Amino acid sequence: MGYYDEQESTRTNRQKRGMSWFLPSTFGAVVGASIMLVASPIVSNIDQPGSDQAAVTTTAEGVTASNVSYNVSSDITSAVEKAQDAVVSITSYQEGGFSLEDPSGQSGQAASSGSGVIYKKENGKAFIVTNNHVVEGASSVEVTLSNEKKAEAKVLGTDPLMDLAVLEIDGSDVESVAEFGSSESLKTGEPAIAVGNPLGFLEGSVTQGIVSNPNRTIPVDLDKNGQPDYEADVIQTDASINPGNSGGALINIKGQLIGINSSKIAETTVEGIGFAIPIDDAQPIIEQLEETGEVKRPVMGVTPASLSEVPAQYWTGTLNLPEDIEGGVVLMGISPNSPASKAGLKEKDVVVKLDDTEIKDSADLRKYLYSNKKVGDKMEVTFYRDGKLQTVTMSLANQNGL
Secondary structure: OOOOOHHHHHHHHHHHHHOOOOHHHHHHHHHHHHHHHHHHHHHHHOOOOOOOEEEEEEOOOOOEEEEEEOOOOOHHHHHHHHHHHHEEEEEEEOOOOOEOOEOOOOOOOEEEEEEEEEEEEEOOEEEEEEOHHHHOOOOEEEEEOOOOOEEEEEEEEEEOOOOEEEEEEEOOOOOOOOOEOOOOOOOOOOEEEEEEOHHHOOOOEEEEEEEEEEEEEEEEOOOOOOOOOEEEEEEEEOOOOOOOOOOOEEEOOOOOEEEEEEEEOOOOOOOOOEEEEEHHHHHHHHHHHHHHOOOOOOEOOEEEEEHHHOOOHHHHOOOOOOOOOOOOEEEEEEOOOOHHHHHOOOOOOEEEEEOOEEOOOHHHHHHHHHHHOOOOOEEEEEEEEOOEEEEEEEEOEOOOOO
16 A cells, blocks of 8 residues: 655646656557557467367457357366266155156155265165155155166165165166265365255255364254254255255265265354264265164163253252262163163163263263264263162163163
């Protein structure tokens, strides 16, 4: 930024008056030369190899015009080109819905729509990962490929906890498979690209943003009772994820799959907050669903309730807890012949620690089990019974429930 005072301005004006005779004779030449200097690279580059191409036309009045086409290839367009054809549209139908024998769909209506990612093609079959809520309760599922070919899908398995499902279709029309990347090495601020089917009919839509947080944790309420049942690890991104994007791909700048888009905070006051299941967390779940149709997780065999759900007057009364206790999990039920039953746990015991990890609520309990333990592992459980702190050891099993 320049500064000047009144004296400098007056001196400049005198100089301008002294030079006024010079301007008419030289202005045209200077302007003409400047135009030629600017225009000459454009003229000389027309139709040159490796340059932007121009189509030159001359009108009847002798005016010449040109339309220039630019090469807009970038890392983002290359990433999208690599991954886009592996993303499919998914439509789920209710009982009596769509089938290839009834292509008109007269027997039912679409229940939901979403997106999916082809991650494998083998032995004439193609395998697709999507969200559980996209296909939950569906009697039939239709997949539309990027080449607009349609196929009826078989649901191999679902996992409501991680909101994942695996589908199988005939692979004869499949032309592209996604490449897995790594979500563990993601950095805040790096590019993130969402590919999917927003609103159920805008196939192949692409939105671009950044990784807002690669290690976000959000509560999951599986039974819709207003209490979190699980704390899910997700990738937060500001790439637009709208209804219909669920199950689609979140890719990095190399076009590799880093996450499965799962949900978006849908509030009028919130913009640019979307979530994806990290691919490193999803991959072992995908493999289990493909191979066995279910996910094997360690269980205790209990019905848990967060201490915060219990009225405070029962903490020191019925449960006989010390006054300094602030959180824990009340065992509302014990399954017969379960690890908890064999270890001697009883109803109304209040669990406050698993191994050396403090447990504040049911979400903490599930998180520790599913993230740190496997079927057959031993685990110490510290709990209060009748005001006394006790510890037992159990061997975790694989069965329904917790």
